[in-house]
Amino acid sequence: MSNAYGIDFGTGNLKIFSKASNDITNIKDTIALVNRNQMYSYGDAAYAMYEKAPANIGVSFPIINGVIADFDNMQTMIYEVLESDLKANIKRSDIVVAVPNDITEVEKKAFFDIFAKAKVRPHSIRICEKPLADAIGMGVDVNEPKGVMVVDMGADTTEISVVSLGGIVISELLPMGGNQLDDSIVTYIRRQFNLVIGRKTAKMLKEEIGSAIEDAQGALMIVGRDVVSGLPMEFEVDAKMVYEGMRDDLQNLATAIKLLLEKVPPELAKDIVHSGIYLTGGGSNIRSLDAFIKSITNIQMNVAERGEETVVMGLSSVVTDAHYSRFGYEMKSRNIN
Template sequence: MMKLAIDLGSSVTKIFKIGSGVVLAEPSCVAVSTAHGGVKAIGEEAKRLIGKTAEFTTIVFPVFEADIVNGEMAAVMLSYFLEKIGVTRSRARRAEVLFSVPIGVQSGLIEKYRALAAACGIRTVHFVEVPFLSSLGQNMPLSETEPAFVVDMGGGNTNIAAFSLDGVIAGIGLNIGGGNIDSQIIDCVAEQFGLKIGLQTSEKLKMTVGSLYETDNESMIVNGRDIQSGRPRSVAVSSADVYGCLKLFADKVIEYTSMVIAKLPAEVSAVIWHNGISLSGGTARIIGMDDYFSHALQMDVNLADEPQMAVVLGGGRTIGDEEVLDAVRVEG
């Protein structure tokens, strides 16, 4: 039987296939015609259209802040991704699929995932919360007695948790992620330079000049529209210009991480202080994020080897191991 792990992220959908590894990582978006509702492009191709289309095209993100907000488009998108990796509808029917879900997932979201799976022809599904998958994807030793602490920062969602194979000890899901930094950078550039830039540009700024080392000083030329005159203009934006946007996000996550740490029973807390915490998710790739956390929390912080793939890699490891799957799957 074919086994798949699917991480339907707010920003990027990742799929792991047992026997092959990570077989897909594409933006979770669909370009739709506003005139007749037809689908124009999906995934990578759709993302390239952001900010460049006429008013007759809208870009839909079916997963927002880790919730399936457009079930119909989610099904169109996932069916397309499955086809792309050679999983036809008849194959999907015989596949066993694991979906990653946010910490503390409610039955309403599980139902949406079941409906999505059914719409794609998938009959056998399992659900596992992000923190477990992230730690398994990083090959952290997970047992009933040894707790782990993970912070996964994605595009629209951040999961913070201390847990063992026995379950979550303390944790929280926040509906913020790298997308919030992108919007913040747009506002920041508008305020400082009087220039309106697009989402693609702000994300690129975050990835290239963005750094949580205050002394870093890279810069990048960006194109946008002058807010006053409406004419195209370009400016050089530096690391220092966007530092505040990154810091705002990191400080918020650190504040909640401290709260979760404060809730831990003394013995768990001792182990966590000793072993440190682990960061994953695409947003953990921001330069200096690990050192920034380490400095603020005064503890060891480990960045996953493949931050953005940790969850789906963990999904692959879990769907391939019945014992692990039984220990971590969400019941119901």
């Protein structure tokens, strides 16, 4: 039986929509390797080993800055997920892959070649630009002659785009996302309190008590390593500390959005003012981020309910709805002997 899959290779999470089951699979885009080349685990199980694995197990992220950094292991992982976990018959399946718009053609083609250069090739392979998939996933009819601004804050990158009439008018891919916020929190706590914490702990702080505005409340008890004594110790972190750690990065994000707005043609800018800016991606879950960006741009924000999954939700429409099927296009794979 044939099937169709929409796939979003995120830096943090791998999301797959299956047309047959109408379900979305969302797992960590993480691989654990033994002896550098043998896959030991993948997905959530591999991520659980991050910052905890022994020397002979390396935990890596095959997608970095929105593009494929480890082609062979990413290919192995996606086929393992499709064939073993989802029981896919890949030869009879149609695949639509989401890619960032503001990357090179070579980098886009790598997503296509994950399937085109595999031993088992799908029935068809199409590419869909992420900003369009984002907008469709948030319920926007991108076929309309109406300007829509989408800000997708992912793990390593943030893509700011304006779409209209089924195309991308302007787009910019910023090299900052949730991971940079985590690193900034780690750096701030080390500098201010001589305490070393892991990125996982910083991510937990960001998600639990992090806020884009200064007057947020809340505190968490964490464990880190004291720089002076070298011993583990408990330490209470409040929301103000997390805010201070993220403040400069969030300010840079808001400034980038403002600068892109200045480049938007007047008629499209009018549409954006009336419809608001659409905020999505895993980073959209940061408390009060919408209010912070609105304070800089003076434009209403529309926040996705399931920010991590709006791209794959858009892909679900591309593979199931004839109204959006044209947004998946084919690339050619050239074999070099």
